[in-house]
Amino acid sequence: MTALSRTPAATHLRPDQVDLSVQLGPLRLHNPILTASGCFASGQEIDRFFDVSALGAVVVKSLTLEPRLGLSTPRMAETPSGMLNAIGLQNPGIDRWMEEDLPWLRQHGVPTIASIAGRSVAEYRVLGERLRGVEGIVAIEANISCPNVEDRDIVFSCREESTRDAIHAVTRVSTVPVFAKLTPDVTDIAAIAEAARAAGAAGVSVINTLLGMAIDVETMRPRLAAVTGGLSGPAIKPVAIRAVHQIHRAMPDLPIIGMGGARTVEDVVEFVLAGATAVAVGTATFTNPLATSELVDDLPRWLAARGLPSLSRLRGAVRL
Numbered sequence: 001m002t003a004l005s006r007t008p009a010a011t012h013l014r015p016d017q018v019d020l021s022v023q024l025g026p027l028r029l030h031n032p033i034l035t036a037s038g039c040f041a042s043g044q045e046i047d048r049f050f051d052v053s054a055l056g057a058v059v060v061k062s063l064t065l066e067p068r069l070g071l072s073t074p075r076m077a078e079t080p081s082g083m084l085n086a087i088g089l090q091n092p093g094i095d096r097w098m099e100e101d102l103p104w105l106r107q108h109g110v111p112t113i114a115s116i117a118g119r120s121v122a123e124y125r126v127l128g129e130r131l132r133g134v135e136g137i138v139a140i141e142a143n144i145s146c147p148n149v150e151d152r153d154i155v156f157s158c159r160e161e162s163t164r165d166a167i168h169a170v171t172r173v174s175t176v177p178v179f180a181k182l183t184p185d186v187t188d189i190a191a192i193a194e195a196a197r198a199a200g201a202a203g204v205s206v207i208n209t210l211l212g213m214a215i216d217v218e219t220m221r222p223r224l225a226a227v228t229g230g231l232s233g234p235a236i237k238p239v240a241i242r243a244v245h246q247i248h249r250a251m252p253d254l255p256i257i258g259m260g261g262a263r264t265v266e267d268v269v270e271f272v273l274a275g276a277t278a279v280a281v282g283t284a285t286f287t288n289p290l291a292t293s294e295l296v297d298d299l300p301r302w303l304a305a306r307g308l309p310s311l312s313r314l315r316g317a318v319r320l
Helices: 008-012 094-100 102-107 121-130 160-171 189-198 234-250 265-274 291-305
Strands: 022-024 027-029 033-035 076-079 082-085 112-116 137-143 178-181 203-206 210-213 228-232 256-259 278-281
Touching: 033 291, 076 228, 082 234, 094 102, 094 121, 102 112, 112 121, 121 160, 137 160, 160 178, 160 189, 189 203, 189 234, 203 234, 228 234, 234 256, 234 265, 256 265, 265 278, 265 291, 278 291
Parallel strands: 033 278, 112 137, 137 178, 178 203, 203 256, 256 278
Antiparallel strands: 022 027, 076 082, 082 228, 210 228
8 A cells, every 4th residue: 555545534535625726936826737838829729628727827839039930841740659849939929929819818817927938148138028027927937948049059958057147137137937947958957957046047847858850761851850859748757757856856945847748647746746846738738638627627636535635745755
């Protein structure tokens, strides 16, 4: 019998008595289920399936200063237990997004985390300034895992110095908490997370996709036009759990938004046991548009069945 097995006492706890609220630094959300940037647009498409305001927050697709059309096709390829994508940060640009998409999110009472991506440190600062004091934005996710035009061979979050520079550019102008989205393609992700915290980040989002490649054996060509792309889905979950665990062990008080292959309640609990405070769901939405909604419904039932009055009791509780 495990520590979380059902007990007679557990039958006395109803799902509606479970507290799902989470505290991400200064940001309090009514539940820990978020959308992963790039997999949910801005919510309007999914709202026809369920009320997206029931989620803890919607993390929108990464926004850039100027509109981007993205990379050439093919831009997506299915892989065993996952997916490769090389979309290229396609988005309408931050100004048009604030004019056309943000009002809908505000009107529907959806806590909104704006994901931003810049080509340079200066662009991150300008993006942060654009969002300064904007109604409806509860936090910023600084996607520093995208290519750095000033140094094409790295992404910002591959080095501590560039991480500090990019995150500080946002935190110094932001009026809301800033979360640094980190790549797993580094030697010591905890050191990168520490650099982000030193630059003022309220927490980190881990992990972004892993860099991968697939080849069509008949044509002998890469299956993506960009050759390489980001690997997501269940295949990367063990890497994501490891990264969350390493960061939490190094900095137990640092809020972590865990992501990477989460689909089920058990996946969510695994991320929390590793040290995550909230969990973002991405690729699962492509195969099941109701994935996040089902997690919000199923999680309190899972906790109540085990006599757990709150999810927070499990944070970092993995037994080593």
